[in-house]
Amino acid sequence: MRTLVFFLFVLMLNAQSKKDIQIKGKITGKIPEIIEYTLPVNGIDYFGFTDSVQPDALGNFQINLKSDQACFIEILHNYKPFGVLIAEPGMNYTVFINTESKENKFEVQSKNKKGQDLYNQIENRSMIEGGHFELESRKYHNDSIPSEIKQKIEQSRQAELAGFKQLLKDKVISKDFYNLIDQDRNYFYKGVLGSVAFINYLNEPRNKNTLSKKQYSELWAEIFKSNPVTNPKLLSSPWFYFYVQNYLRYNELIVEKISIDALSEIGKQGRVHTHNIENAKKHLSGVQLEYYIAAYLYDAAIQKNYEKELLSLFEQFKKDYPSSPYTTFLESIIVPVVAFHKKKEQPLNEKIKFIENATNLNSIAYLLKSLNGKQFYVDIWATWCSPCKEEFKENAQLYELLKSKNISMVYISIDKESREKQWRDMTHFYNLEGYHIRVNEKLDADLRNLYGNDSIPIPWHFLADENGIITIKKASGPSDIQKLEKQLNDNQ
Structure with a gap:
């Protein structure tokens, strides 16, 4: 009692x-x-x-x-x-x-407006607006002396904090305000150091690393000694999830020496999320573990790859944390995963036409000539591309517009062969009416040549005639249907 x-x-x-x-x-x-x-x-x-x-x-x-x-x-x-x-x-x-x-x-x-303004001027303050560790770490990809890298990063941190220190001294902001910013910037720049080490690890097999294995391993280890993931103050930082993610990579790749090939095999087995959460459970506990798993499941689900293992992992999360405040946020983003797997059991829309035996279709011109149509609206996409899938929400009005103009719809996926099943399942789930092909190596190269760059920003939409000649190189997507309609009218 x-x-x-x-x-x-x-x-x-x-x-x-x-x-x-x-x-x-x-x-x-x-x-x-x-x-x-x-x-x-x-x-x-x-x-x-x-x-x-x-x-x-x-x-x-x-x-x-x-x-x-x-x-x-x-x-x-x-x-x-x-x-x-x-x-x-x-x-x-x-x-x-x-x-x-x-x-x-x-x-x-x-009353602390100056502090608010100063924080919002920091370019890397937001994880969803260009403020990721990897983006900041690009500044140091050519540096080869660990002490100089650390010094440069510390100078960046101190430069950002200088204004807040003055505001604290002038009593414009409170001590609590300053401490929150200080902790945030401290863990952000330690995360950048961790990203530098990780990039060097990835580049080593191609001999593109600027730091030796000993150097980047020591650099990586040092970060988590000075800034442990178990620090309760880290929970208040927006960088908690990504910082812990970097820490778990360090333990797998450096401490436990698990190879990239071994991790790739886990991915092929469809267990990558299960493995990652099991790995987190080895190194975290209490509120840190609960928060990390919830953030991990959310981040995985919004990628819209609809992996079935997310369903069982979510059910396990609810059992492990029956009163978790994070459950309500996860429920809404798990619903589409459930819908995806239910949709797979339904018959395929007859307007979805997969181009079979496409290994010899090595150019856009040859591909489109083989189809029946006078004009083609082509959507270049991939199953891993979230913006591509956002565009699909407006497909109903797109199909109506194309039908009125007698234009055929063609979807070209740049997915690798390993994602063949995911490509077909996702085409079915989003009910993508039209012709479908997944690129082979030569068709992929032809696409990049047509775009004029080795890297194609997707989604990429273009209009082509019956000979495969591109008439509108950068057409609007279905989310801006009015602009697309104007482009089509001007092209007539």
Whole structure:
């Protein structure tokens, strides 16, 4: 009985320690249907754990939260961030969002406005807007002296913190505000160091590494000694998930010496997610493990590869953490995975036509000449390409437009042979009406030659005539159907 009373007392204390955070917002420009914001569950900021509010007709909205600590709140729409708010318990904020401005799209009015503005000027502050470890680490790909790499990265960190130190000294921002930024920047740049080590590991088999195995191994190990993943303060950083991911790679590849070939074999067996979560369980525990698994499942599911093992892993997560606050965020993104596997049991739409025996179709011209049609709208895509799959949402209006113009639909996948089954299943799931082919080596090369670059940014849409001659090299996708219609009309 005493234990129960003590437990209830602790819960009451925790509830009392959380204070209100009120955010009032005003949108100018095009008003989105909803505004999403990351929820500071246990002080954690992760782009997948969000709630939303609906702005009124004038663009006004209000967000009310409770927190017992300073935290990051990213405000976004469809994974496109407007900006980040550093929120402290008991404070009120007014946020201005301009959806039609690239330079001044986000402004926070508060007594620590200068600190808010300064943080939002940091280019690598957001993991979903160009702020990943790997992107930052590219600056050091040609460096070959570990001490110099560390010195350069530390200089970048200190340069970013300098402004906040002055604001703290001038009492514009609080100690809690500064500590949150300091911890965030510390782990971000340690993550960059980890990425430098990882890239050197990957480049070694091709003799493109600038650091020796001894150098990058020591560099990698040093990071996690100074900045352990078990530090509870790391949980409040947006970089927790990716930092831990780098740590788990280090243990697999360097400490346990598991080869890339062995990991590839696990992938072929369809167990890559199961393996990765089992690996996490060897090195994490408690709230860190719960958060990491939830973030991992979310990140894997939004890639829209619809792996069946995600279903069993989600069920296991619910058993392991029956009261987890993260379950509600995972449920909605697991639903499409369930739908994908149910769809596979249904008969194929007769308007979906796979081009069989396509090994000799080595050029776009030869491919299109073999089909029946006067004009072809061609969609270059891949099963791993999320933006490609986003475009499929608007296919109904695309097919209607193409039918009115007597234009045939052709989908060309640049997937490798190992993803043959996934390609066919995904074509079925998205109900992609038209002709379908997966490139062979020569057709892939011809595509890149036609685009004019070894790297093709996908989705790529183009219009071609019956001879395979491209008449519109960069046509709009179905998500901008009005622009596409104008392009087609101008091409007639």
